[in-house]
Amino acid sequence: MRLSRMGASFPTRLSFMRSLLRRMHRENWWFEQRRFDLDVQGFGTVVLTAHTPSRAYSLVAFSHDLPPEKRTDRVIAEAWDATFSLYDGIPSDTDIARLAANTPKQEAGRFTPRELVLGRANRSLRLFSHVTERLAAGQQPDIETVAGVGYLMRTTAVYGSGKFGCGDRALIADRPELQGAFQVEMLAVWLFRWFTVMLIEHLARERGGDSAVPLAPEVRGFLGVGNATGLGMAPFLGRHPQLVHAWVTARETALARVRSLPEATDETRAAFQRLLVRARQHVGEWQVDDPQQMVRIAGLHQDLARLSEAAPGLLDAAAPWDRVWQFGQARLGVEAQELLLSLLLEPHGALVDDLAEQMHVSEHVALDPAMRLSELRRLIAAQQGWVDALALDGPETEARFWYYSEEKLEPRLGHRHAEPGGMLEMPLAFARDIRSLVADLEQAEAEAVDDTIVAAFLLRHPQHRHTVRRVQSIAGLDYAEVRDNLVADGVRPIDLLRFKLAFFGASKFDPKSDLWTRITLFQGAPQPDELADADPDGWAFAIRPANGI
Amino acid sequence: MAVLHLSFGELSFYCCRAAFGAGLPWGLAEDAAVTATWLAQQGHDPAPLLAAALVSLTDDAAETSVKLEQSETGTILTTDGERPLSALVSGPSAADWWQVMKQDPAARLVVRNVDLPGWVIACIAARTGDGLASARPSGGPGDVVMSADGGGAKSSGGTTHAGFVTVDHAAWAIVQRHFRRSLVPSTDASRSAGAGAGLVDTD
Numbered sequence: 001m002r003l004s005r006m007g008a009s010f011p012t013r014l015s016f017m018r019s020l021l022r023r024m025h026r027e028n029w030w031f032e033q034r035r036f037d038l039d040v041q042g043f044g045t046v047v048l049t050a051h052t053p054s055r056a057y058s059l060v061a062f063s064h065d066l067p068p069e070k071r072t073d074r075v076i077a078e079a080w081d082a083t084f085s086l087y088d089g090i091p092s093d094t095d096i097a098r099l100a101a102n103t104p105k106q107e108a109g110r111f112t113p114r115e116l117v118l119g120r121a122n123r124s125l126r127l128f129s130h131v132t133e134r135l136a137a138g139q140q141p142d143i144e145t146v147a148g149v150g151y152l153m154r155t156t157a158v159y160g161s162g163k164f165g166c167g168d169r170a171l172i173a174d175r176p177e178l179q180g181a182f183q184v185e186m187l188a189v190w191l192f193r194w195f196t197v198m199l200i201e202h203l204a205r206e207r208g209g210d211s212a213v214p215l216a217p218e219v220r221g222f223l224g225v226g227n228a229t230g231l232g233m234a235p236f237l238g239r240h241p242q243l244v245h246a247w248v249t250a251r252e253t254a255l256a257r258v259r260s261l262p263e264a265t266d267e268t269r270a271a272f273q274r275l276l277v278r279a280r281q282h283v284g285e286w287q288v289d290d291p292q293q294m295v296r297i298a299g300l301h302q303d304l305a306r307l308s309e310a311a312p313g314l315l316d317a318a319a320p321w322d323r324v325w326q327f328g329q330a331r332l333g334v335e336a337q338e339l340l341l342s343l344l345l346e347p348h349g350a351l352v353d354d355l356a357e358q359m360h361v362s363e364h365v366a367l368d369p370a371m372r373l374s375e376l377r378r379l380i381a382a383q384q385g386w387v388d389a390l391a392l393d394g395p396e397t398e399a400r401f402w403y404y405s406e407e408k409l410e411p412r413l414g415h416r417h418a419e420p421g422g423m424l425e426m427p428l429a430f431a432r433d434i435r436s437l438v439a440d441l442e443q444a445e446a447e448a449v450d451d452t453i454v455a456a457f458l459l460r461h462p463q464h465r466h467t468v469r470r471v472q473s474i475a476g477l478d479y480a481e482v483r484d485n486l487v488a489d490g491v492r493p494i495d496l497l498r499f500k501l502a503f504f505g506a507s508k509f510d511p512k513s514d515l516w517t518r519i520t521l522f523q524g525a526p527q528p529d530e531l532a533d534a535d536p537d538g539w540a541f542a543i544r545p546a547n548g549i
Numbered sequence: 550m551a552v553l554h555l556s557f558g559e560l561s562f563y564c565c566r567a568a569f570g571a572g573l574p575w576g577l578a579e580d581a582a583v584t585a586t587w588l589a590q591q592g593h594d595p596a597p598l599l600a601a602a603l604v605s606l607t608d609d610a611a612e613t614s615v616k617l618e619q620s621e622t623g624t625i626l627t628t629d630g631e632r633p634l635s636a637l638v639s640g641p642s643a644a645d646w647w648q649v650m651k652q653d654p655a656a657r658l659v660v661r662n663v664d665l666p667g668w669v670i671a672c673i674a675a676r677t678g679d680g681l682a683s684a685r686p687s688g689g690p691g692d693v694v695m696s697a698d699g700g701g702a703k704s705s706g707g708t709t710h711a712g713f714v715t716v717d718h719a720a721w722a723i724v725q726r727h728f729r730r731s732l733v734p735s736t737d738a739s740r741s742a743g744a745g746a747g748l749v750d751t752d
Contacts, residue, residue: 076740113556113712162558170557171712369645404566407735414739421733427575455645458576459615462638465576 001248003484007495008296008335009502012342013349013537014250017505017522019356020186023177025536027053031191031528033198034090038063042203045100048191049090050528052177057116057184058087059191060099063199071122073156073228075410080106082153084195086117086188088167106157106164107408113167117188119158121196124149124226131200131215136208140216146223147285147544150508150520152196154226160185173362181243181360182504189521193225194528218545221530224523227506230516231411234486234496235402238428241470241480246361247503248479251341254352258344259322261351269315271347275541276311279343280304282541288510296335303336346540359503367469369455376454376468377441379475380434386483387434398432399489401425413493413515429487433467440464507542553721554713561586563728564599568637570730571606580641580672587675589714596720598668602637603727605664611635615642623657623696624650633690636665640672647673647695660693669693 011018035047042063049058061084070079083103087095095114102109106120127149131141160182162168172178178187197220204212215223237244264272283301288294307328314323321344328340345352391397401416403425416422427433440461444452458465474480482496492514501509506519524542526534555563565582569575581602585595605611612630615638619625624646628634643660650656663669670693673679679695733739 110554112554162556165554165556165559165713167712168556168558367645370649403733404731405735405739406729406732407740409732410735412733412739412742414733419736419739424569424731424733453649455642455649456617458645459617459642462577463574465574465641466579467576469576469579 001479001481001483003482003492003495005334005338006482006499007492008338009499010339010342011502011505011507011540012251012254012345013540014254014345014352014356014359015503015505016180016182016186016359017190017525018537018540019180019353019359020183020190021525021531021536022353022356024050024052025531025534027177028532029053030532031194034058035096036198036202038199038202040206041065042199042206045096046195046198047091047096048194048528050187050191055088055175055177056090057187058089058091059188059195060085060087060091060096060103061192061195062100062104064104066122073122073154075157075230075232076408077120077156080104080120080156081123082192082195082199083120084118084188084192085111085115085166086184086191088114088116088172109164111165113165113171115166116172116184117158117160118164118166119155119188119192121153121155121192121225123153124151128152128200132203132207135201135204135215136212138208138211138213140213140219143219143544143546146219148287149226150222150523151224151226152200153192154228154518155189155192155521156228157232158185158189158227179360180356181247186504189225189227190525191528193223193522193525196225197223197527216545217530220527221524221539222542222545224507224520224525224542227501227519227521228512228516229497229501229519231402231413231493233500234493235411235426235428237482237496237500238426238430238486240363241474242361242363242365242477245474245477245480247359250355250359252479254345254348254355255325255341257351258348259319259325261321261348262319264315264320268347269320272315272343273311275343275346276304276308278543279339279541280308281543282507283339285544286508288508290511293509293511296333299333300335300339303332304339306331307336307340342540349537365469365473367454367465368472369453369458371454371472372451373441373444373448373454373457374451376471377438377445380438380441380471383471383475384434384481386481387431390431390485392432392435392485396489397485398429398487400487400491402428402486413491416487425487427466429485430467430470430481431485432487433464434471437464437467437471553716553718555589555716555721556713557586557589560589560595560714560716563724564595566731567599567603567724567727570727570732571603571637573606573637577638577641580644581637584640584668584672584675588671594714594716594720595671596716596724598665598671600720600723602635602665602668604723605633606635606637607727611638611664613638615639617646623659625659625661627661633662633664634660636663636668636672639663640669643669643693643695644672644676647679648677651677651679651695651697654697656695656697658693658695662690663693664690666691666693 030051032049034049038044046061049056063082066079066081085099085103130145134141178184201214286297317323328337401414401422403421405412494511494514494517498509501519506521508520510518524539561582564585565578568578568581585599588595612628612632612634616627626639639660647658660669
């Protein structure tokens, strides 16, 4: 759980998008377009409904005219090309009218518990124009151009869990289909991806008339949904340590199961080799502007070539998957090691997919006021020993601070010694806070005539209440914490973002700075109207279709 | 009376940061959010009590230093100051001590001269399930007394699942005013250093 490794994460078959598609396929969900009311310019309302065996969920999407001067991916934006809500059930005309008055306002709107997700998105202008023109002229888009972007629209925020009056997670947490982490948000985004295809084909028809053609199935499947993600995701990892532990435990357990297999079957060996070829092509198509990431991608490419050479021999020996893993640890860089983990899980669905059902928890954060201070110190020594290895002295070790700006609550990362607001920082300086708590515990122990309890200690030191509760709540959870200093000079929030986004199932990480990244979601996945006849797991390491379709 | 519907998640978010904005350490602010959410889940509007407690704190009308005294009559949380104790500060400590003591049949906890006794009782009830029966939704400074022989009455209410809480608009405006104190003012420098800054999104 170090930032350097978290920042090299890749999606796996346990990622949330993958488990969602498996469930929908297994349970025979079906999908319908209930409303399609777009004008000649593509502005208007679309309602797309997903039917589970027992419920319905509807994406209510609005397409807008966005003036160029208002186009930005930032949280502080106030207008977008499209906005959407995921409605719990099938919305009436009255519901749609209510949403039409609120969803386009996003944070400034008000919602009800029937709305489970709120989001917005902007077009990729160069790809959107190119695809529209080509389809209108009866041609498919140039696949190089499509691959250069990967999506028609990118979401810039997707809110769930009770934001702005929407339904709390507690309202849906007992529904099997939405119990898993971020399943409802993933469902909304996947339906929105379908909307982007419908929108562009509509515009092509309006422009080209009878000459227009729909997207070829290969292109349609290759188009994902983009996403621009900034600092808002990072505090989530700090606020939900028990959940993060569950995610990582599932992944590590899956890896351990695969490594413990005594032999490889012909089928899994062939699948691994096939996926390795595909992953190399996928990485070869991964082009970004960021020079640092391009260096990492180049290194990854070389490492995968090395792995390809070694794999046949490794797989012929006893305990083949463990040997492959050990080879990775000894010979490959961290990006390749993380991708190798994904490759190892991929052919072993029957062995590991049940773990996807364990990636959610009912979080219980509680203070134990009766705990003796000696016990608390033992707990910290056992659990937070990693803090001792960090340099935490000197101004550079707390040079940054995380905060919410008064400007639309945009999360920001300030410079503590140069900007105001350090006193209002979010509680993400875990290492520093642990160190401070330990110092006061030692002092209390030196002063006390007997071993007092936490309740008494916190009367005198209320500033440690958050840290004590956190320490107690994650006792025994080895993967709950980021074992680094999140306020040090040089901290890269993007490492936290990539870790979380990989669990979502995102690919094609495209860092735009240390603070934010663009990604692609659902690239290569079946569209809703294709799912019934598709392999729900056949889209790992998406590669572009051949040109000239 | 103007009202506003809030999800429980939203309520928790704003209440935590409002308490933090009022100057409480983060851990006590978390307790304020837990208490407010628990009240809402029981079907009560937490905004009037919380607003009064926040104002008491930021108007410097309450003591924030809690002192523990042990006597023959029980455990006492009090203060050396002349003003009432802040419920936002003493409530979590009262819940701590009641949780520690409640199994003792002779247990008796007194929180002396609290600015909002109802909030302290709600804190205790949110943590232990005891005391709701004696909670007062409003009222001025006073003592809170919990005893194992009856004062620690069991909560009768289960969690309601309306999916939202309706809050008094005026009281919520006060909570929001304190919430805004938890936000860092935006400057040209911070704006231009934010994630995505300077980008022309025409790709």
